[in-house]
Amino acid sequence: MKIIIIGGTGTIGSAVAKELASRHTVIIAAYRQGDLHLDITDPTSITQMYKTVGKFDALIATTGNVHFGALTEMTAEDYQIGLHSKLMGQINLVLQGLASINDAGSFTLTSGILSCDPIRYGSSAAMVNGALDAFVKSAALEMPRAIRINVVSPSVLTEAMDKYADYFRGFESVPAARVALAYSKSVEGAQTGQIYCVK
């Protein structure tokens, strides 16, 4: 399969690339490094990326920003960051990708545990993750040409615990290599409309 990994240079993305590269042709797309550059918040950048890649079998998105902050200090603009980047960035990858994905191809997006298991400062992340999970469940019903769509919802990464441990006390972290298995299941399996919680 020809698989595009958006954010493929990040902690999750590079673990996914490692998991899939021995069996498939993997194209790494990222903001700065990788085989191709793109900015998921810019729809024309997404269009250009798909034009360069041509036909493909799977799109994996492992990137997107959200703003973390105290609820009482959050502004509408702070929420807009997550809606614009992690949410609509990934949705636009799906909407535009439908034109050039092969029959029976798959989209795999990334949400996160905070919609199910919330923490302080995480109301924007929760909002965006909840939106992504529900979108995928619904969009799966209407995918044409046997195209599938799933979302991986990981807990906090073990690799990120040195930075984030204080915010995630009591959470069991998961190594990126374990999270990567869920993307493999999504791309190489047959399920659709699934939310793969890795915790």
Added chain:
Amino acid sequence: MKIIIIGGTGTIGSAVAKELASRHTVIIAAYRQGDLHLDITDPTSITQMYKTVGKFDALIATTGNVHFGALTEMTAEDYQIGLHSKLMGQINLVLQGLASINDAGSFTLTSGILSCDPIRYGSSAAMVNGALDAFVKSAALEMPRAIRINVVSPSVLTEAMDKYADYFRGFESVPAARVALAYSKSVEGAQTGQIYCVK
């Protein structure tokens, strides 16, 4: 209690007003009719509404638009309608309302069944409802001064079935009067961070 019902002239809103008016002071705010007019997509209109109302005990939001359409025809702009109106309209009511809500007051928002039980053409509704449910669960953790927040997630209304029956085949519809009980539970009860599914 002094209770503001946004969208209080709509099918759900008027049923909620009927349920609560005998026991509380109810202020109906809506786009065209009601005691006060506001446009939830315009943050300055929300500011003006709160200025007029002064201190209050409960805010109930029962309004907001989303675009329904086939996934393969939906554009980023179509999704933006729901994100701007039903999602951020309600979130802005909460963010701004925190300044003038009384201690131990409550916010009650409205999502809907399509994030849990999706239908064709409903991917934007699913997205927005999922975002609202997760936001409320997370925001409840950080509400100051014993303020509470819940969301009501109703199935299709019996009153709307003449228009929408074809889209909701096999769904059990719920009368607005039954949905109104969930708002009563949210406002007059003690729970917070809850998603009240009425189906």
